[in-house]
Amino acid sequence: MQLRRESTATPAKRVPMVESVVRVSGGVVAFGGRPILHGVDLDVRRGEVMALLGANGSGKSTLVRALVGLVPLSAGQVELFGTPLPRFRDWHRVGYVPQRASAAAGVPATVREVVASGRLSRLPWWRPASRHDREAVERALETVGLAHRARDSVAKLSGGQQQRVLIARALAGEPEVLLLDEPTAGVDLPSQQAFADTLRTLIGVGTTILLVSHELGPLEPLIERAVVLRDGRVVHDGPPPSPVGHHAHPEHTHVHPHGARSEAGWFL
Template sequence: MSERSTQPLKARGVSVALDGRPVLRQVDLDVSAGEFVALLGANGSGKSTFVRAATGLVPMSSGTVELFGTPLDRFRDRHRLGYVPQRSRAVAGVPATVHEVVMSGRLAHRRLLGWSTKADAAAVTAAISRVGLPDRTRSSLSELSGGQQQRVLIARALASEAELLVMDEPTAGVDHDNQESLAELLGGLVHEGTSVLLVAHELGPLRPLIDRAIVLHSGEVAYEGPCEGLVGEDHAHVHMHTGQPPVPEGLTGEGVWR
């Protein structure tokens, strides 16, 4: 079996407690090679916490995560994992150009000291073109619109030649046209074999791309299956209050997480 065909993400029994409060309980989640998985849920359902646990940003209280067949704490091929955080974190206190931010995605390929190589520059240029911003390469990130900033963060993940993209709410606060171009971009990437785990509140134009949707409710998996099984137009959580039988509620914190 070639290395590429190992399963990008395999999570079993993931539980996370933040400040002693359980936020995720026994979540199982897989992303297969070339699969586009959407993780849905209302605010506070634990969906962002899941991707943060799966990428090692928050510690798990129990459970296991394997990335490309390697346990998370021993996973060293970091360039295979492309993390796209929420856009609100994009702009820092000092200006930075699109090129500079995307170049920081190449760090996993670079040696500690030394100039960036031609391969780095080529990967950065390709990633920026891929997200449709070749004419903004030298622009400062803060001069771009929200949708464009989102695309820069995706380009940063692409520059590392990531095989699994983990995206936290890329559609939040992005207008419909930009969501359309995001859908087109992600569709092309998935077609080429990139796997995607995407956290969203609503799917919008991304809906037709999704292979499998997982809905979290109060930190537990409430639904797993095709998008068609989701009741309600776009808002995953609508479904929780309408069609489905009531999900077993947690003992603590109910209401806080809705």
């Protein structure tokens, strides 16, 4: 009878895999036959804080809009939480704040009413708001520092405050990943610093964040990874590169429009 020998080898330690929240494989976007994105690959992992950087016209906003299905891919694939975009239905898991949107939208509404609309993706049409829904709205208002303005009309808020209302609306849905397209463009330095405080709170609770920006400013210390686009292609993926030119000045704030290659910022 052959005796069975027990192995003395130490079993290999299994390294846990970090879940991919957003993935783009070979993403191509073209408008009117003109290519905007050229075979972009991107993988955002759970809990990551990533900035998507580049000059105006580099394809940043196009890429983010493709992630939520607002821009169709000509080739390649987008996956959210491991599910191909055409089959994805759990939109309450994704918070999206578009570029240069207005919270007022010409409709009289209070700050709380706008933020509460962020719960609609979780509410069946027949069910009234619950205590949990109301608490989620209050938490979102507190996170962006606007709880004291909850009853005010959004039309009376500054541009930076309206941007924070839109972020609160996205947060009210309790998303697992937050996609922010140029959230600090056109707002003053105090508003940028207030937004940085908001991000710091979200990072503390493990929210995955993908932030589109021309430059980071006060947000730079919070960013773990930066992907830089140039002419629709990824040219950098790693630690945030250092800004150059007058963008590197500590008091520089991005509140002015740029042409496609008019500034020496993250583009270089």
